[in-house]
Amino acid sequence: MQAAVREVSARKPLPWLLPLPAVLVGAGIFVPLVYLLLRALEADPSTLREVVLSSRNALLLRNTLLLAGGTVVGTALLAFLLALLDVRSDLPPLLTGLVGTLPLAIPEYVGAYAFLAATGPGGTLETLLGIRVPRPGGYWGAVLVLSLFLYPYAFLNLRTALRGVDPSLEESARSLGYGPWAAFARAVLPQLKPALSAGGLLVGIHALADFASVGLLRYETFSYAIYLQYSAAFERTYAAWLALLLIGLVAGMLWTEARVVRGVRVARTGVGAQRVFRRATLGPWRWAAYGYVLALGFTSIGVPVVVLAHWMLRGPGGEAGMAGALAGTLRLAVPTALSAVVLALPIAYWSVRYPSPASAAAERVAYFGYATPPLAFALAVIFFTLRTTPALYQTLPLLIGAASLHFLSEAIGPIRAGLYQAPPHLEEAARSLGYGPVSAFLRVTFPLLRTGLLAGFALVFLSVAKDLALTTLLSPPGYTTLAVRVWGYASDAMFERAAPHGLAMIGLGVAAVGVLIRIERR
Amino acid sequence: MWRAVLAAFALLLTLVVGAGGQTPTLTVYTGRGQAFVEPAVREFERDTGIRVQVRFGRDAELLAALQEEGARSPADIYWANTSGALGAAVQAGLLNPLPEALARRPVAFVPRHRRWLPLTVRLRVLAYSPARVKPEELPGSVLQLPHNPRWRGRIGWTPPYSSFQDFITAMRVMHGEARTRAWLEAMKALEPKAYTSNPPMIEAVRAGEIDLALTNHYYVARFVRLGYPVAAYHFAPGDVGSLALVTGAGILRTTRNPAAAARFLEFLLGQRIQQFWASEHLEYPVVRGVILSPALLPFDQAIRRSPRLDFEALRDLEGTLRLLREVGVL
Numbered sequence: 001m002q003a004a005v006r007e008v009s010a011r012k013p014l015p016w017l018l019p020l021p022a023v024l025v026g027a028g029i030f031v032p033l034v035y036l037l038l039r040a041l042e043a044d045p046s047t048l049r050e051v052v053l054s055s056r057n058a059l060l061l062r063n064t065l066l067l068a069g070g071t072v073v074g075t076a077l078l079a080f081l082l083a084l085l086d087v088r089s090d091l092p093p094l095l096t097g098l099v100g101t102l103p104l105a106i107p108e109y110v111g112a113y114a115f116l117a118a119t120g121p122g123g124t125l126e127t128l129l130g131i132r133v134p135r136p137g138g139y140w141g142a143v144l145v146l147s148l149f150l151y152p153y154a155f156l157n158l159r160t161a162l163r164g165v166d167p168s169l170e171e172s173a174r175s176l177g178y179g180p181w182a183a184f185a186r187a188v189l190p191q192l193k194p195a196l197s198a199g200g201l202l203v204g205i206h207a208l209a210d211f212a213s214v215g216l217l218r219y220e221t222f223s224y225a226i227y228l229q230y231s232a233a234f235e236r237t238y239a240a241w242l243a244l245l246l247i248g249l250v251a252g253m254l255w256t257e258a259r260v261v262r263g264v265r266v267a268r269t270g271v272g273a274q275r276v277f278r279r280a281t282l283g284p285w286r287w288a289a290y291g292y293v294l295a296l297g298f299t300s301i302g303v304p305v306v307v308l309a310h311w312m313l314r315g316p317g318g319e320a321g322m323a324g325a326l327a328g329t330l331r332l333a334v335p336t337a338l339s340a341v342v343l344a345l346p347i348a349y350w351s352v353r354y355p356s357p358a359s360a361a362a363e364r365v366a367y368f369g370y371a372t373p374p375l376a377f378a379l380a381v382i383f384f385t386l387r388t389t390p391a392l393y394q395t396l397p398l399l400i401g402a403a404s405l406h407f408l409s410e411a412i413g414p415i416r417a418g419l420y421q422a423p424p425h426l427e428e429a430a431r432s433l434g435y436g437p438v439s440a441f442l443r444v445t446f447p448l449l450r451t452g453l454l455a456g457f458a459l460v461f462l463s464v465a466k467d468l469a470l471t472t473l474l475s476p477p478g479y480t481t482l483a484v485r486v487w488g489y490a491s492d493a494m495f496e497r498a499a500p501h502g503l504a505m506i507g508l509g510v511a512a513v514g515v516l517i518r519i520e521r522r
Numbered sequence: 523m524w525r526a527v528l529a530a531f532a533l534l535l536t537l538v539v540g541a542g543g544q545t546p547t548l549t550v551y552t553g554r555g556q557a558f559v560e561p562a563v564r565e566f567e568r569d570t571g572i573r574v575q576v577r578f579g580r581d582a583e584l585l586a587a588l589q590e591e592g593a594r595s596p597a598d599i600y601w602a603n604t605s606g607a608l609g610a611a612v613q614a615g616l617l618n619p620l621p622e623a624l625a626r627r628p629v630a631f632v633p634r635h636r637r638w639l640p641l642t643v644r645l646r647v648l649a650y651s652p653a654r655v656k657p658e659e660l661p662g663s664v665l666q667l668p669h670n671p672r673w674r675g676r677i678g679w680t681p682p683y684s685s686f687q688d689f690i691t692a693m694r695v696m697h698g699e700a701r702t703r704a705w706l707e708a709m710k711a712l713e714p715k716a717y718t719s720n721p722p723m724i725e726a727v728r729a730g731e732i733d734l735a736l737t738n739h740y741y742v743a744r745f746v747r748l749g750y751p752v753a754a755y756h757f758a759p760g761d762v763g764s765l766a767l768v769t770g771a772g773i774l775r776t777t778r779n780p781a782a783a784a785r786f787l788e789f790l791l792g793q794r795i796q797q798f799w800a801s802e803h804l805e806y807p808v809v810r811g812v813i814l815s816p817a818l819l820p821f822d823q824a825i826r827r828s829p830r831l832d833f834e835a836l837r838d839l840e841g842t843l844r845l846l847r848e849v850g851v852l
Binding site: 119314 | 555556557560576577578579583682715716717718719720721722724725726728729730731740741744745748749750751
């Protein structure tokens with residue numbers, strides 16, 4: 001009976017309004033990129049060849065690829081062990097969960113700065129704890145620092161996948177004579193492939209987008225070069241070309257990931273509920289496991305917080321402008337997260353209730369917008385507004401619009417998960433009782449979606465609160481956020497002023513992550 | 523009856539207009555940071571009752587906006603981070619000459635045409651690690667810095683940073699294109715470490731990654747204030763390595779409030795604000811009588827340290843960028 005109801009709903013015609021937001025989102029993402037291309041093509045061909053095919057670009061390309069690759073591997077290693085301990089060992093899952101997600105609250109550039117200040121002779125770690133740690137720098141420094149602050153993306157994906165693995169597969173492998181490690185490698189690892197590649201893609205996207213931490217660690221990549229061109233106002237055409245090359249790189253990455261996952265089927269086909277894993281008792285290994293988790297938590301969360309607190313205490317203290325910066329962050333992040341959720345909802349609804357190639361394409365377009373490095377997207381938006389609607393240039397609504405388009409993909413996942421939990425026949429029952437389509441949705445599905453919407457909101461809020469790239473390029477003159485202040489003060493060596501802003505930003509991040517953890521534990 | 527209403531209306535109108543006249547509003551375009559500008563503006567508003575609206579941005583960006591807005595610009599004051607930008611504003615005919623009495627306030631760096639006034643001064647210096655380097659080992663001129671092979675791989679610099687570029691422009695103005703190019707080549711042969719901004723470079727001096735760093739004096743002073751083991755070495759007086767980076771402001775031709783605008787500049791040159799900038803931001807004042815942090819040079823030495831040159835000539839940034847790209851340091 002239930003199946004029959006679904007059949008009917010699937011054949012129902014698509015409400016014509018439903019794809020409209022997706023079309024708007026697609027236009028919002030692609031039209032500026034067209035202007036970026038137009039701007040780039042303004043260069044005359046001879047300088048163009050010089051600019052695009054220079055040996056410096058080859059170096060930047062090599063650096064960018066090496067960094068993205070190294071960071072993907074680094075985060076996978078850090079996150080794999082942590083996710084395994086979280087799902088399969090008797091360590092308290094609250095601890096592993098916190099260590100796995102809290103670094104999301106710390107922007108990479110704050111982390112990078114903290115590491116530079118904490119390490120080496122006379123660094124904060126030596127001053128406070130007497131430990132002298134070698135300084136990160138160059139390629140390995142950049143890989144290390146980015147991995148330490150990006151591994152949660154890999155962790156969250158791996159944890160979900162590990163939880164979904166059916167233990168009976170592994171048990172069958174054991175019964176066929178494989179040892180515990182071999183059984184794990186044969187029966188479980190292949191099932192983690194989609195999660196590893198999805199997490200790796202997210203990490204790669206962030207590694208390509210980062211310009212601030214790689215600059216601090218003296219490792220030059222495409223995003224860093226774009227920032228340099230823009231901030232010193234050297235050469236806008238060159239910046240446009242760099243942005244296009246970077247977008248090409250991202251498109252290549254998306255394509256590779258799609259090929260990796262194609263044809264992998266990991267769903268259970270049996271009926272009945274899945275059994276839960278027996279958690280392994282670690283015995284004496286317990287201490288090693290604790291050591292790993294605590295060391296990871298200390299380096300990724302402890303070091304930045306300790307360095308910020310130390311700066312704050314060393315300075316003359318008192319920070320008058322902080323309320324303004326906090327208000328700036330909220331005035332940007334709250335409307336952006338709201339509009340991202342509002343735009344994501346119809347896209348998710350379309351793809352869950354009326355799945356079709358078109359709805360899948362809509363999701364992919366949103367993801368492409370997310371994958372486009374924010375510096376490149378911001379440049380595109382600048383070229384677009386200056387040519388079409390100069391009145392919008394450097395206004396808060398434009399910044400909010402651009403940021404919601406860029407980050408809305410983060411909200412689709414949780415909303416989609418929520419929709420799966422709100423079966424369509426509930427809504428149809430409401431319809432049969434005489435409610436219209438919209439009020440049926442609002443009365444029946446929407447309440448079930450609340451946690452999904454909240455999680456989507458929290459994810460976008462978190463990203464916008466940390467954002468530096470879009471805010472720096474698109475905000476109205478003089479508009480400040482906590483992130484802008486932290487970066488500005490740190491660049492002026494006014495660390496005692498940067499510190500309270502940084503701690504406030506981490507505080508907002510922790511609140512958002514706390515919301516996510518609570519939703520997840522329910 | 524009608525007459526009474528009319529009279530009341532007229533009275534009201536006078537009151538409103540009068541009140542408007544009593545609290546004029548100033549609009550300031552500035553390339554300086556909020557933490558630097560806002561406290562001074564708040565004090566000015568409290569003292570004078572004149573409301574001030576501030577538009578923040580980069581020097582060049584605001585200059586472009588002023589030119590775009592033309593005669594309709596609401597701005598009264600252009601307050602820039604660099605003398606090069608002020609020079610460009612003078613060249614574009616945006617600034618009015620200032621009253622002579624006001625122009626006598628700063629003890630130095632006032633341009634002859636009096637179209638802008640200096641507000642603070644920053645000096646180029648060489649940051650060093652006192653633990654590893656004795657100041658006697660350092661040359662009197664920055665031009666000799668690349669001649670000592672001991673510093674191979676031990677010097678930090680910041681080619682993308684605007685003050686570094688101003689310093690190279692000054693070298694071109696004082697010593698010519700060829701010598702500047704030769705200096706850059708010689709420095710490059712010493713394999714200096716390039717940083718994007720000054721703070722990570724000074725962290726690197728502290729951590730022993732490098733021994734010397736070409737930077738601005740206030741970065742060193744701010745690190746010293748936080749207890750870092752770094753110090754500032756000043757090249758000889760008159761050497762381009764001791765270049766003064768002059769910040770300043772001028773009154774725009776479009777001002778509708780020349781008196782209030784002049785009062786604002788006078789206020790910024792007063793003891794209170796000059797002292798605030800010296801103690802909080804560790805920049806050098808341009809008036810006498812300000813107490814300076816021990817991390818800074820005494821006022822008289824600081825103000826005479828820089829070579830004398832046409833500070834507005836620092837606006838030729840294009841030529842410097844071209845040179846830096848040709849030599850391959852940018």
